[in-house]
Amino acid sequence: MESEDTIIALAALAQSTRLDVFRLLVKYEPDGLAAGDIARALAVPQNTMSSHLSVLSRAGLVSAQRVSRSIVYRAELGRLQGVVLFMLRDCCDGRPEICGPLIEDLTPCCQPRPKGRADV
Template structure:
C-alpha cells in the first residue's frame, strides 16, 4: 500500500458519518447492506449518504453491487487489512514484545482468534 492510498482510506474513515457506515458494514458481514437501509439506520439524507458511500468506495474500503433497484454495499476486509499492515510496518524495528498489542493476521501465524 502506498502512503497516498493510506491517507485516502484514513480520510474516508475520519468522519463520524462515514465511520458509522463503515462499522455498520463491518458488522453486517460480506453480504453487505442496501444503501437505503444504511441511510435509515444511520439517519442520513440520501444525497449525503450517497456521497459518503462513494468516498468509502473510492478509498477502497467499501464495494458495491446492484441488486434490482437497490445498491448493496459491503466492507472490503482486505483493504482494511492492508491499511493496518501499512500503519504498523516495521513496528518497533524488531522488538515484538513491545508492539504486541497490535498484530495483523499475516503476523499471527497459525493463531485461532476468538472472534473474527
C-alpha cells in the same frame, strides 16, 4: 500498501458518518446492506449518504453491487487489513516490543465464536 493509499483510507474514515457507515457494513458482512437501509439505519438523508459512500468507495473501503433495483454496499475488509498491517509494519518497524502489545490487544476481540452456539 503505499503511504498515499493509507492516507486516503484513513482520511475517509476520519469523518464520523463515514466511520459509522463502515462499522455498520462490517456488522453486515458478508451480505452487505442496501444504500437506503444504510441511510435509514444512521438517520442520514439519502443524498448525503450517497456522498459518504462515494468517498468510502474511492478509498477502496467499500464496494457496491447492483441487486435488482438496489445498490448493495459491502465493507472491503481486505482493504482495512492492508491499512492496519501497513501501520503496524511501518510504525513498529519489526520491533516486537512495540508490535507485540498491539497484537495482544487485538487478539481477544477477534477470536472465532464456537460453532453451534447461538448468540445471546
